[in-house]
Amino acid sequence: MTLSTEYPFVLPKGFVDEDGEVHRNGVMRLACARDEIEPLRDPRVKDNEAYATIIVLARVVTELGTVPRVSTATIEKMFASDYRYLQDFYRVINFGDPTILETLEPGAPFPEAAVGVD
Template sequence: MSQEFQSEFAFTLPRGLLGEGDELHRQGTMRLATARDEMAVQKDSRVQANPAYGVLVMLSRVIVRLGTLAAITPEALENLFTRDIAYLRELYNRLNQQGNVHIAAQCPQCNSRFAVELALSGE
């Protein structure tokens, strides 16, 4: 039995990105990062001038949808609240470095093993 590979993951920002007309964008989708994404971040002149900007460039590449925004740009993400940036960084790290948002667990009473989905801060 094969398991379907998942490359995109839905999320809800704790606070949301306030857009034009005071529209709040909270629901989004993030895809897994690629080697091309990593290389593009390193080549970006804004990141070379200020390495801290790399997180915004990377997030703008892997967030495929955020509310009704037409485009996800680093400049648009500059307006995120710090709590939302922290949430997105944590989600990115879990998806790309740990492979998923589930951890193995074991019942202390019956020793049954199962997977638990981690709730990210803000959810």
């Protein structure tokens, strides 16, 4: 048995870069403890706890179209639906059952049960 550590995704709308190019395809890796601990030291998180999610996503999204490096600025500029999609995707691959990804259309919303929403 092998463990998958990277998962491809397709954003519902796509990240629009400064040249107007839309990037929908990406890859997210599994998070490690450091990915969730390090953001707590960031001063932006001390001012706003919700910012930790942006930092975590910037750490674990390893590819996004032809964007050379995914940063917090990249995540900040995403459409709300894409940001929500990445949050749900993160929950599924790290805390849920990633086999659900095989049953979904690219960019489709996740079933509430898959992301732990009651």
